[in-house]
Amino acid sequence: MQLTPCKFRKKPVVVEAYQTDVEVIIETLEGPLRAQVGDWIITGVNGEKYPCKPEIFEKTYEIVGN
Helix, strand or coil: CCCCCCCCCCCCCCCEEEECCCCEEEEECCEEEEECCCCEEEECCCCCEEEECHHHHHHHCCCCCC
16 A cells, blocks of 8 residues: 655744854764864754754754844
8 A cells, every 4th residue: 555645844943053163073872973164063853963064054044133
């Protein structure tokens, strides 16, 4: 039996992030990842941290306040 796919929109989620000025190793759910200078360090909805390249961050996130 094949199910008919439905369309979904991702819920808006507010995260905290900062742009790092030093190279750093971030402990993520997938294991340690290296963040380069200029990468964004994001804290997710469950407190998890992960790095994000600036060009991806700019396409994905917009500022909502402090």
